[in-house]
Amino acid sequence: MVSEVVRDGTKLFEFTVPVVVVGAGAAGLVAALAAREAGAEVLVLERDVVPRGSTALSAGLIPAAGTHWQKAAGIADTAEAFAADIMAKAKGEPDPDLVALVTREAGPAIEWLGARYGLPFSVVADFSYPGHSARRMHGLPTRSGEELIDALRGAAEAAGIDILCEATVTRLYADAAGRVTGLAFTRPDGSVDEVGCGRLILACNGYGGNKSLVREHIPSLADALYFGHDGNKGDALLWGQALGAATRHLPGHQGHGSVAHPVGILISWATITEGGIQVNLAGERFSNEATGYSEQAAEVLRQPDGLAWTVFDGRIAAITRQFEDFKRAEAMGAVITADDLPTLARRMNVPADTLTRTMAAVDAARAGTIPDAFGRDFTTTRPLAAPYCAVKVTGALFHTQGGLVVDATARVLDTSGHPLPNLYAAGGAACGVSGSKAAGYLSGNGLLTAVTLGRVAGAAAARPDDGLAASVA
Template sequence: MTQDARSRRVQRTVAAFDAEAKASVAIVGAGACGLTAALMLHDAGIDCVVLERDAHPSGSTALSSGFIPAPGTQVQRAHGIDDSPERFAADIQAKAHGRAAPGLVSAYAEAIGPALDALQARHGLNWLVLDNFLYPGHTVHRMHALPQKTGAALMAALQSAAEAKGVPVLTQALVETLWLDDADRVQGLAFRRPDGSEERLACDALLLACNGFGGNTAMVRELLPEMAEAAFAGHVGNDGSAILWGRALGARLRDLGGYQGHGSWVTPQGALMSWAVMMEGGVQLNGEGRRFHDETQGYSEAAVKVLAQPGGLAWNVFDTPLLALAREFPDFREAEAAGALRRCDTVAQLAACIGCEPPVLQATLDALHVAGPQPDGRAFRRGLSAPYFAVKVTGALFHTQGGLDVAPDMRVLRDKDRTPLPNLLAAGGAAGGVSGDAVWGYLSGNGLLSAVAGGAIAARTAAALIAKEKQT
């Protein structure tokens, strides 16, 4: 556990909270969740302050692909795609084997489309729908992205929107202490500045939009032992702050065994290769030149399967048409520029690249041309043909999906009776998501779904709480 994480605490006060400043809503974390909430609060005429630990906001969002699943958006309808929140919710639960929180699934599925439309109409985020392939578990094309197709571009757009609206984002502000009264009402928070000084901010409502715990080695070993030795491809700020605060104040925690892994982390370059290549006919081979799972089941659970192979390594193998698809994604182009791509004109060259026996590899590739399903259930529309391309990958942990248990309005729930705390909200990585409690429950895009939909819902709830407070 980091020193930063050990400093997270909750203080109780019966006196008036003494602070240098006050905001109607304080938001901890300036990722997609926190900035979405801040923009929605601005639209509602509610002042807020966003506190960010880093000098430049980035977090898990900037490291992601920046793809957000949503039904019924304007751009989806413009493409003639028939979708609905109910269909999306069914896809989420199908992937999670029915183990995702039903109320939260419905809330996110209903909120995400209007949230993306609002970000486009009021804040200039112009979405496109990725309609040339389906991600695992989605029954229609509903993955949205900005034209650059990167999480960094998404973060830049949200930051620009916040700056344009004058939303205050206070960077290098490491929130350490939450102050509550004896009725569990948040009074404010204390944050540490780079010079070691402490400042305090009072608030009428607090949104934790900060992080998961993927960067907290001790928590990962405790809660996700199968990923204890995996590469962590997330942001180091994912130190479990929300969980530590939650434990200290008696909040309920949920789905701590849920997380997003990825079975296509390019090594040693340390980059992500899009799973679209697998969905459209690429294969993963181990060091013996054999396939070892049905790649179309999902990239999250693939992480565990790849790590179980000799050396925790695999090879993504594909051909020329799939290379063209891969090159549509900036992450792959960066990995290729860094030397990750191997071209092999023959099976013998590919075998030498992988380090396997040519006859074994030949049998594996021949099987791809056979009509009907493979022993693992996957059926191929076509086989692969020379020249072959290969990229060495491992399994990685991207971000966790468990966290504070929240009601569908994003208010944090008490552990003892599951009633909501008066004015404490959590969303995004700080809250339990909609992936259930295991790696295979992660539907592509669930992370940013939780961030953007959760941020929008939290803003609506906070605005309602403040309006009610003014009436009393």
């Protein structure tokens, strides 16, 4: 179905909803909760049978600084330190004002979801993610995106928010000034309905599911496994551009270098940060794995057959079992184990002498005897020990990070820097805080902007002043 914008200032609608949200992932549902709480009537349109989106495919972890969960765990952190980490990872590319906004609002946003809607967050306190100077990842008990999206859907339903599923938005209507007056959506039987809107929030993610746009903006991953939601066709980007919106950092994206092959299950990067390594099908390391899981996707895909093995041990596996995805991978037989390296190599079908030599070099680097050939610092990690574990993995594109440029109230800006009359964007629909490269992605940036910009957009769209105030705290 083709996304389009029809300019028709005379178009009339049988009924109009003050705030319409396109997309019922984390960004859309949080936006709807914020708008409803602010007193607005809200309609959420979702193409799936039930809300899932890319959120359900993620680990469901939201980074936030200065939360009461961190304080209870003895973790000192600030929004300023969080912002500095984001800017450092992305080499100063992101808009500093947007970075300041999302890092300032992240803590209050998840504490609001916890206190107001009962989402049982806790902080991941037993391992660190690359680039984060403090342990600030927060998630629900199973550490799964499925649990997060189900909890948000339950909260929205309890709040009386109308979520219309199996409704694929294909057309926006706008007047000559660029004000969106309504939209059309298609149902599974081919019927088309229309609804007017006072304000529109685009929360339908980026363009990862659109092969032609990926080939245009991220050619290195044009043929990569896409691990996001197939519905992410770039609708928000195309609609925004048709309305004159500015875009930024379109090549920016989150990849992941650890998707179990062939079962297609995300393997937590704790397998690497706690001291694990990656080797190719010949048993040789090929990069500094600790740099980040996003940029590691392309490194893995450059290996023969686009495959690698993540090698770790039983201690790390025990840490990683807090993630439902890892337990599922184990149950499906994707994780192999052995009591010694030669046996592990045989089960991996890699040369035993090569794998043993690779591990010896890592141990020497860890001991400080020789520098690591790829520049990784192993000295802060514990040596791997029996039982050894391995998972065959591939690299994948998770979601795009570039998108529509927004202001401090999540309003979409035009190419002159002025806000479009009544259009907002959150999550992957908006330009995020990762810059223009995969290496700029700091763990959790996707759900960070989904939750924070979702809340900001919802609260602003519900206000009669067209959202000119900048804070939701």
